[in-house]
Amino acid sequence: GAVVSQHPSRVICKSGTSVKIECRSLDFQATTMFWYRQFPKQSLMLMATSNEGSKATYEQGVEKDKFLINHASLTLSTLTVTSAHPEDSSFYICSAQGQGTSYEQYFGPGTRLTVT
Amino acid sequence: DQQVKQNSPSLSVQEGRISILNCDYTNSMFDYFLWYKKYPAEGPTFLISISSIKDKNEDGRFTVFLNKSAKHLSLHIVPSQPGDSAVYFCAASVLRQFYFGTGTSLTVIP
Numbered sequence: 001g002a003v004v005s006q007h008p009s010r011v012i013c014k015s016g017t018s019v020k021i022e023c024r025s026l027d028f029q030a031t032t033m034f035w036y037r038q039f040p041k042q043s044l045m046l047m048a049t050s051n052e053g054s055k056a057t058y059e060q061g062v063e064k065d066k067f068l069i070n071h072a073s074l075t076l077s078t079l080t081v082t083s084a085h086p087e088d089s090s091f092y093i094c095s096a097q098g099q100g101t102s103y104e105q106y107f108g109p110g111t112r113l114t115v116t
Numbered sequence: 117d118q119q120v121k122q123n124s125p126s127l128s129v130q131e132g133r134i135s136i137l138n139c140d141y142t143n144s145m146f147d148y149f150l151w152y153k154k155y156p157a158e159g160p161t162f163l164i165s166i167s168s169i170k171d172k173n174e175d176g177r178f179t180v181f182l183n184k185s186a187k188h189l190s191l192h193i194v195p196s197q198p199g200d201s202a203v204y205f206c207a208a209s210v211l212r213q214f215y216f217g218t219g220t221s222l223t224v225i226p
Contacts, residue, residue, distance in 0.1 A: 004159075006159075034214070043205065043216050043217060043218040043219055044160070044205065044216045046214070046215075046216075049213070091157070093159045093160070095159075104150070104162050104165065105162070105214060106162070107152075107159035107160045107161065107162075108159050109158055109159045110157065110158060110159045112157065
């Protein structure tokens with residue numbers, strides 16, 4: 001099946017710093033990538049949808065200036081958490097959807113962000 | 117507004133028995149439904165899907181049933197195995213946009 005990687009898998013940063021998380025589709029071209037956040041015991045919360053070469057579409061309540069998303073190529077999307085706060089600590093997961101009519105999303109392994 | 121709901125946060129089943137996970141949705145425009153399995157600290161993995169034009173899809177031990185009139189989706193796992201213990205999310209799609217349920221934590225007791 002399709003493989004999606006995320007890097008780093010874990011990151012600890014200090015309040016006020018920025019953190020970049022990479023999401024790569026390894027064996028297919030992802031026209032659309034999604035970024036999710038998972039809180040403990042809660043569902044996956046969709047943060048934004050990004051299509052290659054265009055600006056991301058953010059869900060209501062997600063600060064676009066805080067969570068910068070770039071989808072510069074068909075295999076790479078990045079999420080940058082700017083001026084991180086402890087409340088940004090969470091598990092961030094990306095997924096990728098290929099071209100064509102397939103509905104399946106392929107998820108990355110997730111990134112655990114801890115802001116101290 | 118939660119368009120996809122999984123009303124049971126947890127479920128325990130004996131090994132070898134059937135596990136039934138349920139999912140309800142509100143949007144009649146959803147045209148594709150999926151189930152994902154998730155282990156702690158990992159990304160979800162795709163399990164099985166069903167198009168809205170079907171009412172059943174089977175893959176090995178996993179069967180998904182769709183009742184469009186009731187806007188209800190269920191995943192049957194039989195026989196259940198300890199390795200099936202995980203959180204299961206249902207998802208529904210329209211126009212390639214996805215909506216996830218809140219998940220059901222399945223524990224299969226050996």
